[in-house]
Amino acid sequence: MQHVVRPHGSPPVNGYSHAVVFTGPMVAVSAQVPVDAEGRTVGESDPAAQIRQVFTNLATALQAAGTQLQDVVKLTVYLTDLADLDDFRRIRDEHLDPARPPACSLVQVAGLVHPCFRIEIDALAVLPASA
Template structure:
């Protein structure tokens, strides 16, 4: 896996790579929302709690497929309120290796599937070789 955080001529970044190159199998993780294992909303009015739950859910899905958060090459983030962006970045940095950040897209949306959801994240990860 090779991270191109800020290639010459590209704009500054804040916690992501402009591009990530990799070989091998890929794992696609569907959009993860702030629900716990019992399907209960976590942190209904607390963006930080929702973001932590979303990353826990992404991690659970990746592990089921044989990958880890360190293997993520691309995130797509959906926020209903851009005031949550600082919290998102701070919490994201707790879960991901910021020396090798994934590529990332951020979309501000009017709403998600449940009106209490403030964040949703989907991911692509490079599945590590079986001998890794």
């Protein structure tokens, strides 16, 4: 996997690569929401708790598929409130290597499937050759 963080002539980045080159089978992870294993919404008024739960859910799904967060090549992030962006970036950097960030799209949305959800993230990852 090769992370093309900021090619010459491209704008500055904040925690993502402009491109990621990889080979091998791909794993697509459905968008994860801030719900725990018992189906309870986490952190209804706590964006950081919701973001952490979403990364926990992503890690769980990736592990079940034979890969992990460090193998993510693309994230798509949906936030209902851009005031949560700093929390997202800080927590993302706790889970992903800031030196090898995935490509990323971030979209502000008017709402998600449940009115208490503040964030939803889907991911594409490469399946390591040894898997």
